[in-house]
Amino acid sequence: MSGISVKDLYKTYKGSAEPTLKGLTFQFGKGKIAGLLGPNGAGKTTTISILCGIVRGDSGEVIIHDLKQQAAHREEIKHIIGIVPQQIALYPQLSAVENLTYFGNLYGFKGKPLQQKIMHYLELFGLEKSAHKEIHKYSGGMKRRANIIAAILHNPKLLVLDEPTAGVDVQSRSMILQFLRDYNSQGASILYTSHLLEEAQSLCEEVVIMDAGKMIVQGNPQTLIHQHPDCNNLEDVFLHFTGNALRD
Numbered sequence: 001m002s003g004i005s006v007k008d009l010y011k012t013y014k015g016s017a018e019p020t021l022k023g024l025t026f027q028f029g030k031g032k033i034a035g036l037l038g039p040n041g042a043g044k045t046t047t048i049s050i051l052c053g054i055v056r057g058d059s060g061e062v063i064i065h066d067l068k069q070q071a072a073h074r075e076e077i078k079h080i081i082g083i084v085p086q087q088i089a090l091y092p093q094l095s096a097v098e099n100l101t102y103f104g105n106l107y108g109f110k111g112k113p114l115q116q117k118i119m120h121y122l123e124l125f126g127l128e129k130s131a132h133k134e135i136h137k138y139s140g141g142m143k144r145r146a147n148i149i150a151a152i153l154h155n156p157k158l159l160v161l162d163e164p165t166a167g168v169d170v171q172s173r174s175m176i177l178q179f180l181r182d183y184n185s186q187g188a189s190i191l192y193t194s195h196l197l198e199e200a201q202s203l204c205e206e207v208v209i210m211d212a213g214k215m216i217v218q219g220n221p222q223t224l225i226h227q228h229p230d231c232n233n234l235e236d237v238f239l240h241f242t243g244n245a246l247r248d
């Protein structure tokens with residue numbers, strides 16, 4: 001069964017001469033760790049935003065866990081998906097506990113069960129000592145970890161993360177990747193974007209490489225590497241398909 005299905009998706013932003021997505025098509029199975037890869041400006045964030053219902057596509061079809069992404073299913077899909085955006089989506093003047101209580105309340109969680117859940121995740125993500133510290137006093141890696149907790153309080157079956165490991169230290173990165181593997185092993189699907197191809201190669205069962213708003217190639221990283229004898233790793237495959245030209 002399909003976890004995510006994107007069919008012939010088009011999107012042109014208001015005021016842009018060029019479409020950002022030009023007939024994008026791909027599929028990821030349920031329960032997979034999947035990677036959406038591509039050079040700067042390929043349209044990864046736009047795609048994720050449409051998947052999550054934050055941005056509207058102009059045409060095409062998006063199906064999330066067997067539900068069409070349309071107004072009638074938006075509430076249901078909101079509960080299925082957890083979104084970790086590229087930018088930290090936390091209130092800087094509030095503590096982690098205050099932020100997470102607010103996000104938990106948005107999903108209808110309250111009182112002691114919510115507080116226990118928040119403390120459980122703060123411990124899991126190594127933030128328990130900073131639970132009551134304001135977010136603006138957190139390091140970059142701590143903010144990223146807290147940002148992930150905000151997206152998982154409602155136990156989403158599909159976790160979508162936009163560059164969750166960009167700009168964090170090795171320790172935070174390793175912790176985040178281990179969490180993604182563990183969360184996936186409990187049955188959740190994961191979709192993430194990254195420019196770190198070595199990381200994507202080891203983490204993802206399936207990747208889509210997109211460029212200029214289109215899917216270029218999809219497959220299991222090891223299979224793609226073996227299919228191209230000139231390629232030793234996923235980065236070689238990526239360059240093979242997207243070329244060396246710099247992007248604006």
Ligand SMILES: Nc1ncnc2c1ncn2[C@@H]1O[C@H](COP(=O)(O)OP(=O)(O)OP(=O)(O)O)[C@@H](O)[C@H]1O
Pocket residue numbers: 013014016020038039040041042043044045046047
């Ligand atoms: N809100 C917007 N309004 C107008 N154009 C936009 C908007 N958001 C993105 N774009 C344009 O759409 C194109 C794709 O952007 P997007 O952020 O989806 O790509 P990306 O693959 O995530 O890139 P990166 O790797 O740099 O994060 C870019 O040319 C960008 O300038």
